[in-house]
Amino acid sequence: MQTEFESQRRAASRKAGLRKALTYLGLSVWAVVVLFPFYWMVLTSLKSYGAYNSEHTPQFFTLSPTLENYREAFTAVPLGGYLLNTLIFSLITTAAMVVVSTLAAYAFARLEFRGKNLLFGAFLSLMMIPSELVVITNYVTITNLDLRNTFTGLILPSITSIFYIYLLKESFEQVPDELYRAAKVDGTSDLKYLWKVMIPICRPTIVTVTILKLIECWNSYVWPRLVTDDQAYFLVSNGIQQIREEGFGRENIPAMMAAVVVISVPLVALFLAFRSKIMEGASRGGIKG
Amino acid sequence: MNIQLQELTKRFPARGRKAQGEVTAVQDLTFEVPDGMLVGLLGPSGCGKSTTLNMICGLETPTAGKILFGGEDVTNLPPELRGVGMVFQNYALYPHLTVLQNITFPLENLKGAQKLTKAEMRRRALEAAALVQIEELLDRKPKELSGGQQQRVAIARALVKMPKVLLLDEPLSNLDARLRLQTREEICKIQKKTGITTLFVTHDQEEAMSISDRIVVMKDGLLMQEGAPQQVYDNPANLFVAKFLGTPPINVFEGEVRGGRLLLAGQDVLPVPGAPDGSVWCGIRPEGFTPDPAGPVVCGLSRVEVLGRDVSIVCTHPAGTADTLRAIVNARSDVTSADGTVRFALHPDKVFLFDRSTETRIRFGTQG
Amino acid sequence: MNRNSHKAWLYLLPSLVLLGAFLVYPLIDVLIYSVEEGFNFASQTYLGVGLYNYSYVLHDPYFLQAVENTFVLVIITVPISTGLALLISAGLSSIKPLRKLYQTVYFLPYVTNTLAVGLVFMVLFQKTEYTDGLVNLMLAWFGAGPIDFINGPHWAKMFVLCFYTIWVVMPFKILVLTGALASVNPDYYKAARVDGTSRRRIFFRITLPLISPMIVYLVITGFIGAFKAYSDAVALFGTDLNAAGMNTIVGYVYDMLYGDSGGYPSYASAAAIILFVIVLTITCINLLVTRRQLQR
Numbered sequence: 044m045q046t047e048f049e050s051q052r053r054a055a056s057r058k059a060g061l062r063k064a065l066t067y068l069g070l071s072v073w074a075v076v077v078l079f080p081f082y083w084m085v086l087t088s089l090k091s092y093g094a095y096n097s098e099h100t101p102q103f104f105t106l107s108p109t110l111e112n113y114r115e116a117f118t119a120v121p122l123g124g125y126l127l128n129t130l131i132f133s134l135i136t137t138a139a140m141v142v143v144s145t146l147a148a149y150a151f152a153r154l155e156f157r158g159k160n161l162l163f164g165a166f167l168s169l170m171m172i173p174s175e176l177v178v179i180t181n182y183v184t185i186t187n188l189d190l191r192n193t194f195t196g197l198i199l200p201s202i203t204s205i206f207y208i209y210l211l212k213e214s215f216e217q218v219p220d221e222l223y224r225a226a227k228v229d230g231t232s233d234l235k236y237l238w239k240v241m242i243p244i245c246r247p248t249i250v251t252v253t254i255l256k257l258i259e260c261w262n263s264y265v266w267p268r269l270v271t272d273d274q275a276y277f278l279v280s281n282g283i284q285q286i287r288e289e290g291f292g293r294e295n296i297p298a299m300m301a302a303v304v305v306i307s308v309p310l311v312a313l314f315l316a317f318r319s320k321i322m323e324g325a326s327r328g329g330i331k332g
Numbered sequence: 333m334n335i336q337l338q339e340l341t342k343r344f345p346a347r348g349r350k351a352q353g354e355v356t357a358v359q360d361l362t363f364e365v366p367d368g369m370l371v372g373l374l375g376p377s378g379c380g381k382s383t384t385l386n387m388i389c390g391l392e393t394p395t396a397g398k399i400l401f402g403g404e405d406v407t408n409l410p411p412e413l414r415g416v417g418m419v420f421q422n423y424a425l426y427p428h429l430t431v432l433q434n435i436t437f438p439l440e441n442l443k444g445a446q447k448l449t450k451a452e453m454r455r456r457a458l459e460a461a462a463l464v465q466i467e468e469l470l471d472r473k474p475k476e477l478s479g480g481q482q483q484r485v486a487i488a489r490a491l492v493k494m495p496k497v498l499l500l501d502e503p504l505s506n507l508d509a510r511l512r513l514q515t516r517e518e519i520c521k522i523q524k525k526t527g528i529t530t531l532f533v534t535h536d537q538e539e540a541m542s543i544s545d546r547i548v549v550m551k552d553g554l555l556m557q558e559g560a561p562q563q564v565y566d567n568p569a570n571l572f573v574a575k576f577l578g579t580p581p582i583n584v585f586e587g588e589v590r591g592g593r594l595l596l597a598g599q600d601v602l603p604v605p606g607a608p609d610g611s612v613w614c615g616i617r618p619e620g621f622t623p624d625p626a627g628p629v630v631c632g633l634s635r636v637e638v639l640g641r642d643v644s645i646v647c648t649h650p651a652g653t654a655d656t657l658r659a660i661v662n663a664r665s666d667v668t669s670a671d672g673t674v675r676f677a678l679h680p681d682k683v684f685l686f687d688r689s690t691e692t693r694i695r696f697g698t699q700g
Numbered sequence: 701m702n703r704n705s706h707k708a709w710l711y712l713l714p715s716l717v718l719l720g721a722f723l724v725y726p727l728i729d730v731l732i733y734s735v736e737e738g739f740n741f742a743s744q745t746y747l748g749v750g751l752y753n754y755s756y757v758l759h760d761p762y763f764l765q766a767v768e769n770t771f772v773l774v775i776i777t778v779p780i781s782t783g784l785a786l787l788i789s790a791g792l793s794s795i796k797p798l799r800k801l802y803q804t805v806y807f808l809p810y811v812t813n814t815l816a817v818g819l820v821f822m823v824l825f826q827k828t829e830y831t832d833g834l835v836n837l838m839l840a841w842f843g844a845g846p847i848d849f850i851n852g853p854h855w856a857k858m859f860v861l862c863f864y865t866i867w868v869v870m871p872f873k874i875l876v877l878t879g880a881l882a883s884v885n886p887d888y889y890k891a892a893r894v895d896g897t898s899r900r901r902i903f904f905r906i907t908l909p910l911i912s913p914m915i916v917y918l919v920i921t922g923f924i925g926a927f928k929a930y931s932d933a934v935a936l937f938g939t940d941l942n943a944a945g946m947n948t949i950v951g952y953v954y955d956m957l958y959g960d961s962g963g964y965p966s967y968a969s970a971a972a973i974i975l976f977v978i979v980l981t982i983t984c985i986n987l988l989v990t991r992r993q994l995q996r
Contacts (some may be wrong), residue, residue: 069787070791077805077867080867093731098831159708162712172723173975173976173979175953175975176730179968179972180730180733181726199718203719205719212976214870218872264815264934280813283813284939303819309819322875326875386890411893412897428912438896
């Protein structure tokens with residue numbers, strides 16, 4: 044009896060060990076699939092044009108890394124300009140979004156007015172509307188207002204995001220009512236209360252929302268593509284598409300990869316710095332997926 | 333079938349970023365759950381009682397020591413080969429399955445020769461349901477049941493495999509006070525009806541005392557005392573057990589033994605023959621006080637709380653370690669006092685002395 | 701109270717103006733556009749009202765190609781990505797050391813620029829005069845011939861598109877599923893182990909039903925997301941998707957609006973509304989089916 048159990052137990056622990064090994068193997072395979080494109084873009088960006096094109100069989104590493112492609116990326120195409128445009132666009136859009144959404148969320152969370160629930164319900168149902176449906180008219184509107192190839196045209200339709208209003212409202216509602224009543228008794232104005240109490244308390248959510256919006260802006264492609272056809276107003280996504288189609292000539296892959304690296308680095312850095320915030324925010328309702 | 337634990341020890345690697353070494357959850361624990369008895373494993377939270385339970389059912393492997401079921405070593409057996417039924421603190425009823433499906437679930441796991449037919453499973457499940465009187469709830473989902481009903485379903489699920497041992501982890505802690513009384517009687521009844529060896533874990537001493545045949549008191553992973561509830565109450569092995577058992581709790585004084593006499597705040601209150609001289613902790617159960625105008629213990633009277641059959645006298649004493657002490661006396665006793673004091677005589681069986689540093693019991697006179 | 705009410709509307713004003721101008725008005729407008737026949741963008745005039753735009757779109761071979769591509773993409777990527785994410789999440793939740801590291805790595809595609817990393821995929825899969833590319837090198841190890849995944853046969857292009865789409869959507873799914881798995885009360889697993897439940901049975905009878913709401917959520921959002929696929933295709937095959945035969949419904953909408961065949965907002969609107977109706981229908985079917993299954 045005892046030995047039978049013993050052998051059963053040993054078989055079980057062997058099986059558990061095997062399972063663990065297989066789990067790690069499988070997870071590592073996917074990790075490689077995820078990381079490999081990043082590795083390849085960095086690697087390729089460090090290979091010289093000549094070296095890359097003479098490799099009929101791709102090499103998995105390079106012994107003579109060069110930064111020449113990065114110089115090329117910034118000089119042959121206006122990559123610096125694209126980056127600057129994207130930065131301006133992202134910062135202004137995000138800042139405007141945070142202000143507008145905070146005000147709206149505050150109204151929904153704290154203020155009383157007739158039709159509040161109805162309006163909020165309407166907001167939520169608007170969240171279901173796919174952007175593809177409205178982009179057509181927005182394109183026409185912006186064109187008719189003569190705002191194509193301007194930052195205003197890029198930014199205005201990108202500001203509102205009901206999802207972020209919703210996230211902020213939820214967060215604001217966590218702040219106890221007593222604080223608001225106490226502030227009112229002290230004669231604090233709503234705006235001051237919002238600025239001095241609500242925002243500091245809800246800072247984590249505001250930070251999350253800000254970062255998510257920044258990422259969204261940095262990656263936006265469809266709208267910028269529609270309203271800009273002047274290179275001077277291209278964002279990175281459009282820039283990279285431009286580069287792909289006519290930039291360095293289709294053959295200069297290393298320079299292209301250098302541009303890709305330059306575009307990706309800010310995002311990856313942002314992600315590594317705010318990893319948990321981004322993941323937590325993303326899990327509550329993704330942008331992609 | 334009895335359960336024996338022999339010098340059972342469990343150490344966990346320390347948690348946390350900077351933590352090093354190990355945390356000992358259970359240390360050299362030895363006790364026995366006799367066949368067919370209901371035993372309460374009692375202690376404050378974090379004392380290692382849940383770890384002990386998990387080791388007995390096989391969810392955790394001991395670092396050292398042995399677990400024997402009916403004399404057979406099961407220390408390293410996986411849970412399913414031990415023949416244990418377990419009821420979890422929050423019942424762990426699968427929310428997506430009906431009551432009947434929940435009860436049948438363990439049976440569906442049986443393999444090989446033990447495999448049952450559908451009809452047989454249903455018969456066994458109905459039997460278990462009948463035992464805990466939930467036949468009319470079989471098609472409900474757990475969330476449609478009250479806490480007490482969920483508890484019964486969990487017990488039925490634990491019993492359906494006809495285990496040799498039933499383990500209950502804090503079975504009453506999720507119930508409100510009224511249900512708790514009712515359910516603990518229920519558990520006691522089911523245990524008596526089935527005669528299954530049962531061990532349950534609780535932090536509530538009243539719960540443990542009221543239904544257990546025996547109790548085992550633990551603290552910081554160590555066994556403090558085991559025995560029949562009354563025996564442990566009447567004869568605590570150390571200050572911890574004395575303080576842990578009993579409501580209202582025991583009154584503790586800083587006392588001194590000199591020449592076979594117990595002194596409280598310099599006052600000679602009780603002869604304690606055989607106790608060695610020195611400083612002691614003196615524990616006196618609330619029922620150990622008798623109002624006596626000539627009694628040796630003089631207390632400042634704070635208030636009298638009427639409980640009906642008894643009264644509770646709340647008073648102060650200079651040697652008391654708590655702000656107030658409490659005496660439970662017969663309602664007919666006269667405790668009125670002119671000068672705001674009340675005097676008590678002591679019942680020697682209700683007075684316990686403990687070593688000041690080791691806190692172990694010092695027996696005197698006929699105690700023992 | 702009344703003053704308060706005014707103040708609330710004041711706080712809401714910026715959002716309301718922006719939403720009205722760029723979400724509500726366009727929503728109504730797009731319906732109008734879609735029924736205005738022969739709309740001329742330059743003169744802003746139209747010939748009449750009717751369903752011709754819909755009929756035109758539904759008979760446009762490019763649109764039909766786009767619909768086919770989109771459906772293939774949806775049918776392939778949604779089940780595979782959800783299943784794979786489930787597998788990976790289950791693996792992740794069964795390990796302790798390195799779990800954080802894996803989670804971080806797996807999340808990376810979420811924060812990358814779809815267009816930019818798409819280029820890398822193009823490079824990996826492309827076959828040019830100079831080189832067969834890395835993927836073909838790997839295929840050669842297994843004795844398979846070089847295939848141009850970017851400019852070659854349709855199925856190869858579809859494969860790359862599906863592969864890239866899955867790569868892009870995995871982080872969100874893994875994130876949601878690991879969260880769902882972590883929220884399962886460990887007592888259920890303990891109870892199952894005491895009863896000697898096998899791992900497979902625990903997974904299928906306990907874990908899966910308990911996290912099924914999250915899986916439903918992922919499948920629905922996955923369907924919606926895949927139906928709206930566009931930028932992944934652009935990243936891999938360039939902006940002229942019709943020429944590559946890889947257009948998607950959303951791509952068709954944008955092409956109609958602006959691009960090579962551009963300047964037909966009426967057709968674009970009709971196509972967008974058809975897309976919306978498809979997505980809505982499939983979402984409803986999804987919900988109905990899962991609700992019925994959950995009830996059983």
